[in-house]
Amino acid sequence: MAWSTRELAELAGTTLKTVRHYHRIGLLDVPERAANGYKRYGVGHLVRLLRIRRLVDLGVPLSDIPAMEGSDENAERTLRALDAELKASIERQQRMREELASILRRRSLVDLPPGFDGNATELSDVERSLLLIYSTVLDPAAMTTLLELHSTDPPPARAEFDTLPPDADEVTRQRLAEHYAPLVRHQYEQHPSLKDMATGEALTRPVVAEGLAALYNPAQLDVLRRLNILLGEEEPR
Structure with missing residues (x-):
């Protein structure tokens, strides 16, 4: 029995x-x-073609097939390397399913980095964007710290800061900065790594x-500048 290429x-x-591709790369002999x-x-x-298909269906790259046939080792x-990759992929997909389940329960979580839940869903659109x-x-580790901070009740002044008009007077700006300063210092005490994060290279990137x-x-930007001055991270001008 003999078959044409199409029949095979x-x-x-x-x-x-x-x-024809298998012929070109030397996996299947030309008859x-x-x-x-x-x-x-x-x-x-x-039989050869079916064996190649079997390995490909298992996820073995075509380039690895000749070496596999060279020795059992x-x-x-x-195969063990492929198994490890599949295991990691399954674990990643399971984490994705868990995140999707959370998002399906609370659609607002789709606008937040992985792991954010609880009171973090009450964040403003601006804060969500900044977290992303x-x-x-x-x-x-730094994102975990932010998660812990955003899982607590927001300070009373946050609503005022969120709605602060661009032409707010200097008295209001200074008052907000002075209100936030002790809160931020307290956060630094609770999370020592937070101060390093705030003054590190990561948050100074463009x-x-x-x-x-x-x-x-x-x-709002002026309030943040004044806050940095109060915290000693920026010299007064």
Whole structure:
């Protein structure tokens, strides 16, 4: 029994293009041609093609198949590496499913970095946006600290700060900064790493500065500047 390329592909459940690709990369031997010039494949080619498909279906890269066939040791090493990758992928997908379940329960969580829940869902749109920006520059430990901070009740002045008009007078700006200063100092005492985070390189990156400038109005930015002065992180001008 001999088959054409098309017949071989159909028997193996694949395509002409795939069979020809395997020929090009040396995975499948090119058969002899019949008198009419057409390739004629035998049982050995079909079995070989089915074996290749089996390995591909398991996730083995085509480039690893020759080495696997070279020795049992290579085959075991390749399969164990693939198993480890699949295990990590399954764990990642399970975490994704858990996050999706939380988001389905509380749709607002989709606008927050992974792990944020509880009172964090009461954050303003601006704070949500900033948290997403921070997640691009802070490491997991720093984000965990922010999670802890945002899981507590917000300070009474936050609502006033969130709605502060851009033309707010200096007295109001200074009052808000002075209100926040002891709260921030208390947070520094509770979370020593927070002060290092606030003064570190991560939060001085352009993406953070641009985010603050775009999300806060001039009066709010001035409150933050005054707050930094009160905390001793910036010298008065």
